[in-house]
Amino acid sequence: MKEINVNLSEMRSVKLDIGGKICARSYKNRKRKTIKERLNFGIMYQHPKLYIFAIWMNDPNQLIPKTLAKSVEGNSVLDLGCGTGTFQKFLPNNINYIGIDLNEDFLVYAEKKGKGAFYKRDILNDLSEFKADTVILSDVLHHVTPNHQKLLDNAIAWANKKVVISACYEKEEGPFKQLSEFIGRRIIDNDGLNEQREGAGWLRLAELISFLRSNGASNFQKVLSHIHCEIKV
Ligand SMILES: C[S@@+](CC[C@H](N)C(=O)[O-])C[C@H]1O[C@@H](n2cnc3c(N)ncnc32)[C@H](O)[C@@H]1O
Numbered sequence: 001m002k003e004i005n006v007n008l009s010e011m012r013s014v015k016l017d018i019g020g021k022i023c024a025r026s027y028k029n030r031k032r033k034t035i036k037e038r039l040n041f042g043i044m045y046q047h048p049k050l051y052i053f054a055i056w057m058n059d060p061n062q063l064i065p066k067t068l069a070k071s072v073e074g075n076s077v078l079d080l081g082c083g084t085g086t087f088q089k090f091l092p093n094n095i096n097y098i099g100i101d102l103n104e105d106f107l108v109y110a111e112k113k114g115k116g117a118f119y120k121r122d123i124l125n126d127l128s129e130f131k132a133d134t135v136i137l138s139d140v141l142h143h144v145t146p147n148h149q150k151l152l153d154n155a156i157a158w159a160n161k162k163v164v165i166s167a168c169y170e171k172e173e174g175p176f177k178q179l180s181e182f183i184g185r186r187i188i189d190n191d192g193l194n195e196q197r198e199g200a201g202w203l204r205l206a207e208l209i210s211f212l213r214s215n216g217a218s219n220f221q222k223v224l225s226h227i228h229c230e231i232k233v
Pocket residue numbers: 055080081082083084085100101102103106121122123124137138139140143144191193194
């Protein structure tokens with residue numbers, strides 16, 4: 001774990017362990033975000049509890065994480081784009097869990113609430129040091145578009161047994177599509193990291209399934225607004 005892949009300007013206010021490991025106690029004197037930064041960042045992604053509430057509204061019975069958890073194989077899990085790390089609570093206690101994200105507010109929350117280890121790293125960079133039996137991609141592929149193939153290649157390379165995926169898809173045309181996309185992308189689902197999403201579009205259902213199939217995915221299930229599947233490696 002030699003590489004420290006964090007923005008050096010952030011290091012002035014945020015103390016991180018080697019390798020970007022999050023330690024909530026070190027975050028007390030964190031620099032406040034500027035108004036410009038806040039405007040470029042969906043409100044959900046600035047407040048972990050608000051994010052969790054929004055997820056709960058969409059999936060009150062937590063079917064998506066429960067379905068993901070059922071597919072986990074082996075003793076270790078690497079959760080790429082782990083967000084607030086809530087997936088971890090659906091796993092048995094004996095599973096070694098590592099969550100990776102770039103959102104500090106989420107990671108600090110996850111580290112306080114969860115039992116796993118959380119790292120501030122870019123999931124599009126090399127994370128081979130974190131190889132695990134199961135790699136989870138939960139609701140993250142559409143965030144990194146147009147780099148979703150790269151993220152999936154990474155996940156496959158870092159999984160010893162399988163990659164388990166839950167992915168949303170682009171809604172079909174409708175009278176309010178443009179407005180809802182604008183609100184969705186710009187205001188609600190803007191993670192503040194992936195500006196290229198604006199206008200980049202995401203895959204429709206048939207395109208998503210074909211993309212996942214072409215990467216070896218099987219066991220497709222529709223779980224609420226998401227497609228669940230897995231890739232054995
Ligand atoms: C919709 S959230 C999903 C969070 C969690 N997996 C879940 O299912 O609730 C997408 C997450 O991906 C993270 N993310 C996006 N691009 C990233 C990148 N390049 N490196 C690390 N994390 C990234 C965001 O910070 C955000 O927490």
